[in-house]
Amino acid sequence: MSQTFREAVRSNSVIVIAGAGISANATGGAGTATWRGLLMEGIERLEDLRGQRWANLQRQTLELAFDDNDMALLLSVAQSVSAAIRQLGDAAFATWLSETVGQLRVSNARVIQALESLPFPLLTTNYDTLLDGDRGTAVWTHPTDVQAALTGQTRRVVHLHGVWEEPDSVVLTAVDYDRLLQSDVAQSLQRAASSLHSLVYVGFGAGLDDPNFSELIKWHSSAFKPSSVPHFVLCRAEDERALAATHTRTHIIPVVYGDTYDDLPAFLEQMQPLDDSVVLSPAGIVQDLVGEAQSAFERRLVADSVIAESRQDVESIALADAVLPPVLLPVPYAEHLRARKSRPGDPSTERIDPSEVAHGHDVILIVGDENSGLSTTIDWIALEAARFLGGAVPLHISFRACQPSGHPLRDQLVHEARSRGFTRSNDSALPPYVLALDDFSASVPRVSERVIRDLVASEALCAVIGCAAGAEDEVIERLRTAGITASVGYIGRLSSRDVRTMADMSAVADPEKLTATVLGVIQAENLPRTPYTIALLITVLARSGVISPQTSQTSILDDYVGMLLGRGDPHEDARVGLDQNGREAVLAQLAQEFVQRRVGGLLEIEVLEHMQAAFDRMTWKERPTDVLRNLIKRGLLRWDGRHVSFARSSFLHLFAAKRAAMDAEFKATLLADPLFFASALAHYAALIRYDASLVMSLMPLLTDRQWEPGSGGVFEELPISEPEFRDEVMLEHDAALDLRSPSPETHEIENAFFDRTDDQDRPPFPITTDEQLSPVSTLFRTVDLVSKALRDSDQVEGHDLKRSALMTVLDHWGYLLSLMSSDPTFRDFVRQVIDESLTEKDRANLDTDDAVEEWSKIFAASGTAGGIAVTLASRRLSAPLEVAIDDGCSDWTEHRALAGAFFLYALQEDGWVGRMRVLLEGRGNLWVVARFLLYLCLGAFFDDRVANQDSDALLQLCLDLSQRGTNYKTKDERISHREQLRRKYLNDRLRARAERKDRQAPAIAN
Missing domain, CATH: 3.40.50 (Rossmann fold)
Incomplete structure (x- = not known):
């Protein structure tokens, strides 16, 4: 007995797994105690019914399977025999098991007795109950019984592949193995045992090649590199070298029990631990105190995980599925x-x-x-x-x-x-x-x-x-x-890849969309990028079932803050103390105080005095110090030793909005300086949703000033060019590339902006006055606020107000698009980004002025399209936009038309392609169309992000926009070029599909 094996036995963390060899030898011969014997007996029973030719084929295949150690062949015979027996009637399969496995009797009891007496959990792959004796039976289809046996609460023998008395539990065919492998509970229990205990395989030989153990061994070897828990297989001396070679890449160590099978009983008897070296459970099973301690520690980590709370299978998930x-x-x-x-x-x-x-x-x-x-x-x-x-x-x-x-x-x-x-x-x-x-x-x-x-x-x-x-x-x-x-x-701090990993943990249907939504909220509300924050946001979204980048960020933030406040805590009683609503009222009044003073924080004594005054007005008996301490502990307020502030400025804005919903005078305070209090007003609109007066109060911010959009820039008319034809060889080369899988590195989920910026809280109020802002910055702040208010005031009644306001807002997004690309401050920013992104060698080979010119247009177009998607695009506003387009838009300016096109693209409602065609009709070969919008549309086409009825229309639109800046000598030349472009775009879509399939393959495999 090797030293490593002795230490494993003494560590009280052993689980013994008995294979078919145990029953075969205990019954005095192979017979029906082994898989081969059982299948051979089944073939003999079926020979008269299925014919000698069928029987001989099955026998030959079975022998070949064992000679070549071919599991696939063995499973094919098992499937044939099992199916043939089941065709005889509902009871035929159970009768076969009862008359074969059920009739086994022990002729050599020493091995059975030695295994039965071991004070370790005992598992078996056998269908018979020879080992069970007084210990009792636990079957994989009854996971609670298996769990109790593995933890030493009972002495039951666990049947991993079923037992003859329960025919539906028997794992014999490939279909049965699939059923076992697809059972999350069964696999979780096996993996837990494999992770924390030294498994000792007895009586197996080559039996570890079956699909269940192969998958378990593969998982264990992959998950633990190296493993601190070795596994063992008992063998004869002559088999040691071959088994060692077989298990070179696993954590399984061959242990020689003797020269012949007759040496096994004595070896098993020596595995009995000394009485004073172990602690036994009431059931008489050795308690693995260390393993139990580690398992309990892990369960506590899982139980404390916010992600785990959103899972239905919280009781069975592993640490890696709940904690990053x-x-x-x-x-x-x-x-x-x-x-x-x-x-x-x-x-x-x-x-x-x-x-x-x-x-x-x-x-x-x-x-x-x-x-x-x-x-x-x-x-x-x-x-x-x-x-x-x-x-x-x-x-x-x-x-x-x-x-x-x-x-x-x-x-x-x-x-x-x-x-x-x-x-x-x-x-x-x-x-x-x-x-x-x-x-x-x-x-x-x-x-x-x-x-x-x-x-x-x-x-x-x-x-x-x-x-x-x-x-x-x-x-x-x-x-x-x-x-x-x-x-x-x-x-x-967590990166975008980490967020994606946590989204996968939540087991939602679309983790990519969930990741995009969470990243958007984190950036927009400037929340901390900690596992706790990310987990709370994921839980909020997973519970709501509404996961989309267009989901109201205010409602997500409100749900997130509600969880911090204790929303849904069944142990809270508002009659005897503060509950979530009470804490919310305290914070709303504190936010009002901060806003009215235009400060981000107050001295602790001032906050306590404010709270006491509020409690006096509401006749509460709460102690301000206790309430303040609780709100700090919950992560809603922060104390730096002297001052108290909201933990994040977005919390201040949210609670100010809640207070404005209750106090008309305070709402008027916010509207008196709307750009200064823009964040609070935006949250107010999203919380209330029916206040038409808010929209009417904000519209003059746009209409009272005359914005002068510049000429050129993104609206520059590009020169007409000659068509560029590609030869057939190049097109065939493109088609061949479509079927080539890209490298895995191209599929990493990453958001460079998210990963390269910190999560330090922003100042709660603007640090620059309106007079200090450039016209572009002022327009951006204004159109951003008005867009959010209009979008979220979706319960306002009256079509005319919404349509008029929407047209004005679209105009000003178009003005912003035009002004931004030529704004000196914005160009300086673009120049800085280019300088920081390039090496010195790259900068030497680059015409910086040309690069700044082109990238200023790209940044302006992407910023405008993104701004419209995030702040304005909503299904509630798509109806007035569609009506306006259907009524005719020949008098629309280019600015409104392009902003409207970005709106349509952001939502992609049914029929959006046709309406975009109307908006772009007769607009010329503008830079923003040819160099930006065309590529957005192509991206939607390549990614199959359009309904079937819009797919062909989108392809035709892309072809129209691609040819708009081309001069053709003849009609045939135009048709020929269009056909080449069509083939190229279809090939590119096939390539994109192959990439998506390649990206999804690892997820399926795992």
Whole structure:
């Protein structure tokens, strides 16, 4: 018996899996105890009915399958025999199992008895119940029974492939295996056992090649590199070398039990652990205290996950499906961002693999901002370290629970270990453990000094310490003085790829759309990019069932804030304390105070005085200090030691809007300076939705000023060119490329703007006055506000107001499009972007002025199209726009027509292509049409983002726009060129489809 195997048995974390070889030898021969014997008996039964030719073919195929170890052939025979028997009648299959497997009797009881007596969970792939004896039976189709057996609550033998007494549970054919592999609960239980326990395969030989075990072994080898939990297969000495070669790439180790099968019983008897080395459950099964501790620690992490709350299968999901691995950086996040801009690709500032951190350091200091997920991060790393080390228990200790006397850390460790059942008294030795020390603060000297002293004296295999950002230097110095050198990691912010990963965790139908919506809300409302925030937003959207980038961001923000406030908490009772509505009222009145003073924060004493006055008016008996502390804890307010402010400026604007809905005088205050309070007014429109007076009050912001759109720029008329024909060889080359899969790197979900900007909160109010703004900036702020108010006032009655307001807003989006590309300030911004994006060599080979000219147009067009999509486009406004177009738009300016085209493109309602054709009719070969809108339309065509009835119309529109700037000598030349363009566009769509299929393939495989 090898040392590794002995240690696994002594660690009390063994699960024994018995294969067909056990029953075959226990019954004194192969017979029907093995798969081959069972199928052979079935063939003999069917020979008279199906004919000798059929029977001989099945026998030959079966022998060939075993000779060549061909699972596919074996399953084909199983399918043929099973199907033929079932055709005899509903009871025929059950009768066959009963008269074969059900009649097995034990002739060699020593192996059976040795296995039965082992105090470990016992699993089998056999259909017979020879092993079950007094232990009882648990079948994979009854997951609760299997779970109880795996955790030692019962002694039942788990039948992984079914039992003869329940024919529907028997896994014999490929269809049966598919049923087993598609059972999430069955696979989750098998994976949990494989992850935390050393599996010992007995009586298998080549049996591990079956589809179920092949998939389990493949998963385990892929998930754990390396694995701290080895698995074993018992074998004869002559088979050891072949099995070792077979399992080179797995975590399975051959263990020799002897030279012949007769040596197996004695070997199994030696596996009995010493009585004083184990703790038995009431059912008599060895308790794996370490494995149970790690599993309980994982379940707590999963239970605390917001993502898990939105899943239907929360009880069975693994940690990787509920908690994102921590984002760790070697430097603070702000420094990381600066380095990415100044030194792109510098590995010294890139992410750290959290698993490597957990595996390679004795003391790890994790630094995190408020609400960054510090506690989850240190727990994740502690669990990873405990599993890597094998027999270690993860223990979470809060520094705040440590007392300023005695041995505070030691006392808390003893208390935690005893409460978890790892020790029986305060004097008992602690088990091997990994420490997760949360919220450590060196600014509490009496406690921190004693905790560090205990840490130095502790026997922790690894210590993971969490501290607040800004305090790390003092903590590092204090640890260094005590002789402890810590590896330091900083919690970073989530990237767009991380958001996509979390969207996948939520199990929604369209994770890409969910990701786009979440990114949009995070950027628009400037929310923190922490796992908690992202998870809350995903949960809000997943529960609502309405996931679209056009979804009202105010309603999403309101739901998000509602969750922070405790919306839906069944334990809250407004009769005995503040509930969500009460806290909301407090924040709304505080927001009003901030707005009226035009400040982003107040002294703590001023906030308390304001709250007390509000409570007096409402005759509440709440204590302001308790309420303030609660709102800070919930992440809605922030306290910096002196001042109190809203945790995010978007929270201030939202609660100001809620207050304006209740107080007409306060609403008038906002409207008196609408651009200054634009965010609050936009939220007000989205909350109320029926206030026509708001739209009428805001429209003069556009109509009272005369905006003078410039000439040229994006509305420049491009020169007419000669047609460019491509030869047939080139077209055939394009067609061949359509079927070639692109490299996987092209499919990464990434939003460069999101990933390269920080999540620092913006000032709550504009820092520049209207007089300091350029005309373009003023127009942008104005049209942005009016668009949001018009879009969200969808319950306002009256067609004329909406149509008139919409036409005016479209005009001004067109004016903005024209003015932006030629604005000097905007061009300076574009020049800066180009300079930062190019290397010195690239800049030397580039005509910067030409690049600024072209990219200013592109940025202006994309900014306008994006602005209309985000702030204006709504199905509620599509009706007045369609009516206006159908009434005739020959008198529309180019500015209104292009803005209207962007609106149609953003929504893509049925018939949008035909209406866009009307808007663009006779507009000439404008830059914005030929160089921008055409490519938007082509993108929609390539991505199949149009209804079937619009697809051909969109292709024809793209061809029309492509040919608008071309001069043809003859009609035939025009027709020929159009045909080549048509073929090219169809090929490009095929290419795009192949890319999408390639992108989806990994998801299907997983």
